[in-house]
């Protein structure tokens with residue numbers, strides 16, 4: 001009976017996963033516009049699966065009009081694919097890229113999409129998301145979170161022309177640059193490892209500093225996820241932005257609000273119309289002399305500048321001169337999922353990366369995807385799930 005049950009579990013695990021995960025190539029949208037592509041090494045140029053020409057160490061001028069991509073100011077195509085045929089890379093702007101490049105015309109726009117292996121992509125993500133000087137266990141935790149994030153969107157965006165953008169809307173990716181040996185070590189030691197909840201890949205959100213308590217995903221994006229619940233974090237209190245303060249003049253605030261369609265006169269007060277359990281302002285109420293406005297906390301951050309209002313966990317008081325407002329806050333980022341500065345402290349205290357991940361992503365398991373993209377429970381590490389925090 002026990003054997004039968006195990007057999008069924010393994011059958012479900014492998015059959016469902018092998019169906020879900022078809023490939024390890026990720027497609028990243030290069031968001032900066034480009035008017036040229038510099039090739040180093042040998043490439044083949046394809047259009048509609050047909051090889052057009054071989055190219056070597058050359059700069060290709062690129063332009064776009066009327067749904068056609070024009071290369072070398074002469075030949076035009078609806079889409080082209082640059083495939084490496086040996087060692088080499090391509091360069092767009094200041095960034096060098098491994099893998100291949102597809103240039104696609106869609107809805108009167110040109111899309112530059114970098115096709116590459118997920119593990120190579122993570123090499124390009126890590127330097128933008130974490131310092132190589134941090135403890136190896138927190139770098140490994142970040143690596144697994146970044147890989148899980150990538151696989152989640154490979155699956156979610158299957159029908160789209162790209163999986164993820166290269167900017168802060170997803171994970172920052174500036175091509176494959178200066179591969180740091182520490183990052184390579186973290187990638188190799190966690191090769192293929194991803195986080196799942198009930199056998200499904202999780203949305204492994206992370207942020208810089210939670211300010212003492214992480215946030216429920218539902219309070220930020222409106223949809224609750226069981227593994228993204230707000231939890232206390234006693235590990236990030238030494239982070240630079242655990243506490244922050246910013247002062248704005250009333251005029252500056254009114255101008256910023258007006259630019260986003262909120263027309264107010266004379267601000268009387270700020271108050272949290274809805275406050276989450278962790279103290280974040282889910283909705284900000286701003287009362288003026290004639291009317292009040294309600295703005296979602298995240299939108300308020302965007303209006304005021306996310307580099308200034310670093311989180312929605314803040315209080316507001318009038319400036320001493322009475323002419324402006326002082327925002328005193330805690331944490332940096334949306335507060336959902338892994339707190340990077342908290343994870344750093346946990347690693348320094350001796351926690352292994354899988355325990356750090358399990359702390360911030362409750363109820364999840366670490367699984368390893370094998371070369372054919374099936375996954376299996378990592379028995380040594382999954383035993384950690386019994387650990388109670």
Ligand SMILES: [Zn+2]
Nearest residue numbers: 233236339342
């Ligand atoms: Zn924290």
